[in-house]
Amino acid sequence: xxxxxxxxxxxxxxxxxxxxxxxxxxxxxxxxxxxxxxxxxxxxxxxxxxxxxxxxxxxxxxxxxxxxxxxxxxxxxxxxxxxxxxxxxxxxxxxxxxxxxxxxxxxxxxxxxxxxxxxxxxxxxxxxxxxxxxxxxxxxxxxxxxxxxxxxx
Numbered sequence: 357x358x359x360x361x362x363x364x365x366x367x368x369x370x371x372x373x374x375x376x377x378x379x380x381x382x383x384x385x386x387x388x389x390x391x392x393x394x395x396x397x398x399x400x401x402x403x404x405x406x407x408x409x410x411x412x413x414x415x416x417x418x419x420x421x422x423x424x425x426x427x428x429x430x431x432x433x434x435x436x437x438x439x440x441x442x443x444x445x446x447x448x449x450x451x452x453x454x455x456x457x458x459x460x461x462x463x464x465x466x467x468x469x470x471x472x473x474x475x476x477x478x479x480x481x482x483x484x485x486x487x488x489x490x491x492x493x494x495x496x497x498x499x500x501x502x503x504x505x506x507x508x509x
Contacts, residue, residue, distance in 0.1 A: 373412025
């Protein structure tokens with residue numbers, strides 16, 4: 357009789373996907389689902405939650421067949437720089453404006469890599485900001501303030 361071995365990394369990730377998918381599916385039932393042709397606000401989140409649950413289930417099933425690497429150490433540097441970046445952006449975009457908030461959010465996130473040096477981080481943040489303003493402001497014509505009330509010139 358063969359013993360079943362689980363790849364703990366894939367099993368853990370798959371279980372997290374399944375748990376998140378079930379949670380969001382449950383939450384989407386609090387919204388109006390509508391029909392396929394007249395979708396309500398809960399329809400699309402429910403479809404995405406079902407897809408996430410199915411993908412998680414597939415990952416868990418595959419983890420029983422493949423022996424993988426153990427879970428490595430937690431990348432604390434990445435967590436400490438990447439997670440605060442969108443939070444900073446969300447809290448400051450109305451006051452600083454899109455350009456300044458995006459520049460600093462990209463600058464914060466760029467230091468998640470140990471290889472990133474300050475001149476390259478500034479250049480990368482500048483490039484991301486210019487590209488984003490060109491696409492979202494000029495290309496798509498989205499109505500947002502480029503510079504907010506905290507940085508009026």
